[in-house]
Amino acid sequence: MNTILVPVDFSDISGAVLTQAAAAGHAFGAKLWLIHVALPEPEFIGHAPDTPVMRDQLAARYRKEHCALQALAEGLRKDGLDATALLLQGPTVETILREARKLKAELLVMGSHGHGAIYRALVGSVSEGVLRGSSCPVLIIPAAAGKS
Numbered sequence: 307m308n309t310i311l312v313p314v315d316f317s318d319i320s321g322a323v324l325t326q327a328a329a330a331g332h333a334f335g336a337k338l339w340l341i342h343v344a345l346p347e348p349e350f351i352g353h354a355p356d357t358p359v360m361r362d363q364l365a366a367r368y369r370k371e372h373c374a375l376q377a378l379a380e381g382l383r384k385d386g387l388d389a390t391a392l393l394l395q396g397p398t399v400e401t402i403l404r405e406a407r408k409l410k411a412e413l414l415v416m417g418s419h420g421h422g423a424i425y426r427a428l429v430g431s432v433s434e435g436v437l438r439g440s441s442c443p444v445l446i447i448p449a450a451a452g453k454s
Contacts, residue, residue, distance in 0.1 A: 319417030
């Protein structure tokens with residue numbers, strides 16, 4: 307196994323996801339690709355999405371997410387792993403699946419938030435969408451793992 311893709315959303319489960327991804331990386335001698343899919347730029351009715359204030363706010367948010375993701379990758383490198391961080395933008399499930407294909411990932415390690423059936427019916431589940439669309443194994447870390 308050469309490549310493990312690790313989608314990170316900075317939620318409570320992220321630490322447990324990184325722990326499991328690091329263990330797999332060490333076990334298989336694999337490169338870890340950490341990705342964070344940033345929310346698409348909002349489009350407000352009656353407001354241009356590219357006003358200077360909105361651009362500044364988005365840039366600050368992306369900069370913060372980028373720095374946080376780079377810090378996670380640096381921690382993994384200090385642990386002896388080959389880790390690269392990428393901040394991407396787009397629809398979450400589709401972006402994760404596209405990046406997995408592009409990087410020829412052989413394993414995805416990601417968290418599940420454990421939302422209930424009503425939430426999944428109305429909003430959907432990223433982990434469920436990735437499971438359905440992935441051509442490689444997906445290791446789902448349950449929400450309870452992030453609470454221990």
